[in-house]
Amino acid sequence: MYFFCIFDKKSVILCQICAKMELKVIAYARNGHSDKFGIPRQSREESPIETRIVFEPEFAIPEALRGIEGFSHLWLIWGFSENNSKQHLISTKPASNKDLPPIGFSPTVRPPRLGGNTRMGVFATRSPFRPNPIGLSSVRLLRVEKNTLVVSGADLLDGTPIYDIKPYLSFSDSHADAQNGYADAHIDDRLHVEMPAGETKLTEQEKRDIAYILSQDPRPGYQDDPDRAYKLDYAGYTVTFTVDGKTAYVQIIETSK
Amino acid sequence: MYFFCIFDKKSVILCQICAKMELKVIAYARNGHSDKFGIPRQSREESPIETRIVFEPEFAIPEALRGIEGFSHLWLIWGFSENNSKQHLISTKPASNKDLPPIGFSPTVRPPRLGGNTRMGVFATRSPFRPNPIGLSSVRLLRVEKNTLVVSGADLLDGTPIYDIKPYLSFSDSHADAQNGYADAHIDDRLHVEMPAGETKLTEQEKRDIAYILSQDPRPGYQDDPDRAYKLDYAGYTVTFTVDGKTAYVQIIETSK
Numbered sequence: 001m002y003f004f005c006i007f008d009k010k011s012v013i014l015c016q017i018c019a020k021m022e023l024k025v026i027a028y029a030r031n032g033h034s035d036k037f038g039i040p041r042q043s044r045e046e047s048p049i050e051t052r053i054v055f056e057p058e059f060a061i062p063e064a065l066r067g068i069e070g071f072s073h074l075w076l077i078w079g080f081s082e083n084n085s086k087q088h089l090i091s092t093k094p095a096s097n098k099d100l101p102p103i104g105f106s107p108t109v110r111p112p113r114l115g116g117n118t119r120m121g122v123f124a125t126r127s128p129f130r131p132n133p134i135g136l137s138s139v140r141l142l143r144v145e146k147n148t149l150v151v152s153g154a155d156l157l158d159g160t161p162i163y164d165i166k167p168y169l170s171f172s173d174s175h176a177d178a179q180n181g182y183a184d185a186h187i188d189d190r191l192h193v194e195m196p197a198g199e200t201k202l203t204e205q206e207k208r209d210i211a212y213i214l215s216q217d218p219r220p221g222y223q224d225d226p227d228r229a230y231k232l233d234y235a236g237y238t239v240t241f242t243v244d245g246k247t248a249y250v251q252i253i254e255t256s257k
Numbered sequence: 258m259y260f261f262c263i264f265d266k267k268s269v270i271l272c273q274i275c276a277k278m279e280l281k282v283i284a285y286a287r288n289g290h291s292d293k294f295g296i297p298r299q300s301r302e303e304s305p306i307e308t309r310i311v312f313e314p315e316f317a318i319p320e321a322l323r324g325i326e327g328f329s330h331l332w333l334i335w336g337f338s339e340n341n342s343k344q345h346l347i348s349t350k351p352a353s354n355k356d357l358p359p360i361g362f363s364p365t366v367r368p369p370r371l372g373g374n375t376r377m378g379v380f381a382t383r384s385p386f387r388p389n390p391i392g393l394s395s396v397r398l399l400r401v402e403k404n405t406l407v408v409s410g411a412d413l414l415d416g417t418p419i420y421d422i423k424p425y426l427s428f429s430d431s432h433a434d435a436q437n438g439y440a441d442a443h444i445d446d447r448l449h450v451e452m453p454a455g456e457t458k459l460t461e462q463e464k465r466d467i468a469y470i471l472s473q474d475p476r477p478g479y480q481d482d483p484d485r486a487y488k489l490d491y492a493g494y495t496v497t498f499t500v501d502g503k504t505a506y507v508q509i510i511e512t513s514k
Contacts, residue, residue, distance in 0.1 A: 020279055020280060020281055020282070021279070021280045021336050021389075021390075021391075021418075021420065022277055022278070022279050022280075023277060023278045023279075023280065023389045023391070024277060024388060024389060025277070026388050026389065042426060042428070042429035043429050044428075044429055045429075045432065059388060061364040063364040063365050063376075063378055064364035064365070064378045064379050064380050065378045065380055065381065066365060066376070066377055066378035066381060067377040067378055067381035067382075067438055067439055068378055068380055068381035068438070069438075070381075070436065070437075070438025070439055071381065071435070071436060071437065071438040071440075072432070072434075072435050072436040073432050073435045073436075075393060077334070077389075077391055077393065079278050107318040107320040107321035108320050108321070108323060119320075119323070120323055120324040121320055121321045121322045121323035121324055121325055122321050123321050123322055123325055123422040123423070123424075124322065124323060124324035124325035124327075124328065124424055125324075125423075125424065126423055126424065126426070130421060131281060131283050131316060131421070132278075132280045132281060132283070132334075132420045132421050133278075134278075134280070134334055134420065134421050136332060136334065136393070136421075136423060137429075138429065138430055138432060161278070163278065163389045163391065164387060164388070164389050164391050164393075165380040166380070166382075166383055166393060167380075167381055167382065167383065167437070167438060167440065168432060168435050168437075169299060169383070169435075169437055169440055170432060170433055170434070170435040170437055171299070171301075171437065172299035172300050172301055172302075172394075172395065173395055173430070173431075173432075173435075174430075174431045174432055174433045174435065175302065175329070175330050175395065175425060175427060175430075175431055176427055176431045176433045177329075177427070178328070178329050178330045178425050178426075178427040178430075178431065179327065179328060179329040179330075180327075180328065180424070180425075180426055180427055180428065181324055181325070181326075181327025181328040181424060182324055182327055183328075183424065183426055
């Protein structure tokens with residue numbers, strides 16, 4: 001249990017008290033989610049959205065993927081990168097662990113699933129605002145293209161750093177009967193999606209992706225105003241839509257500026 | 258996607274190129290596994306072994322666990338700590354990302370499940386010898402005791418640092434039909450366990466724990482010698498056992514020195 005302590009001035013002292021681990025980026029996620037708005041709140045099996053896992057040069061080694069094609073699902077361990085980078089600024093000046101303020105760490109958060117009004121303990125949520133901003137997603141492995149993994153179902157922003165990839169093992173990872181606490185509420189709140197008649201700009205895949213994203217109801221949980229227009233950026237398009245009851249109406253699809 | 262770069266001499270420069278993330282230990286696992294030998298190779302639902310998740314003072318806040326008791330299972334994200342700490346020594350002298358040798362990272366590893374002879378890509382395994390030595394385990398939440406979580410099924414060494422705890426969400430995390438590649442082989446290779454007649458030192462729980470550990474066949478995959486005695490340290494005891502065919506015979510149970 002010994003890690004190198006970067007807060008100690010001496011360079012090769014191993015220290016248990018201020019144990020920390022430093023993670024290297026092994027890959028980046030590449031997909032159409034250029035904006036946080038619209039990213040599904042959890043990875044979902046049925047998502048048609050493809051994400052490419054592009055390895056950093058040091059890790060782009062075909063042998064490192066040997067045997068991976070036999071697995072239908074993978075785990076991605078990744079970094080919440082846009083929301084809370086300030087939380088993880090660290091100072092180079094020596095400081096004890098206690099001197100470091102737990103900036104940005106709040107013991108409770110407001111899960112969107114509960115309408116954004118009820119506070120839950122951060123360890124009872126998958127919120128990005130956690131002591132270590134690590135994300136965890138199971139994804140479906142679609143194919144391996146040379147050094148790149150193509151997966152679906154990832155709830156990741158384009159450019160998300162990936163720190164680890166593991167095979168999904170159903171005999172230890174799958175608990176179909178798990179009790180999901182407060183998260184069981186509203187699981188099947190899906191919207192019906194109406195595209196504009198005669199829409200021709202989008203490919204079939206892009207149409208499917210955007211319809212899927214809107215069906216997940218990307219609006220903040222506490223908003224329900226049929227006159228309010230929302231803008232979603234995806235795959236180079238800006239999609240303007242409204243929501244009335246259980247239907248999302250796509251108003252305009254433009255090429256993003 | 259900006260992280261603070263500890264390899265840059267200036268102290269507040271944000272730099273994308275050498276993006277790294279630094280993790281703080283939020284808790285330590287406490288259980289009877291004082292030695293690596295005997296730790297199950299994956300977390301398993303049926304494991305009776307209890308592990309206490311003891312939070313560090315900064316994170317021992319009851320509110321941070323609010324709502325967690327509604328979840329039957331949790332994810333632990335933790336550090337492989339004993340095997341490969343040298344791999345993660347870092348130098349305080351400024352260096353570019355490219356100057357850092359990928360010490361200890363091997364693109365392929367030999368999973369014990371395949372007898373220790375066949376090499377698989379590291380990202381197709383749950384091996385500890387990976388670029389970032391992060392472990393992932395789903396565990397059953399037994400109870401919350403003040404600031405401590407008591408779980409079962411953890412495949413962790415006593416003292417393992419924990420970096421994150423998340424609720425298990427069956428609708429995104431459970432894929433009962435996932436294909437497990439080469440890992441499907443030999444899943445049900447369990448041993449029958451014979452305890453010495455008249456054993457009285459152990460409590461019923463300790464007896465159950467040790468029987469479970471031996472039933473998992475902790476021997477290295479390539480060994481099959483009925484005369485060979487193995488020693489297992491668990492919960493303050495040293496257990497000497499042999500294996501003949503599909504039966505483990507406990508020979509002696511002594512208090513560990």
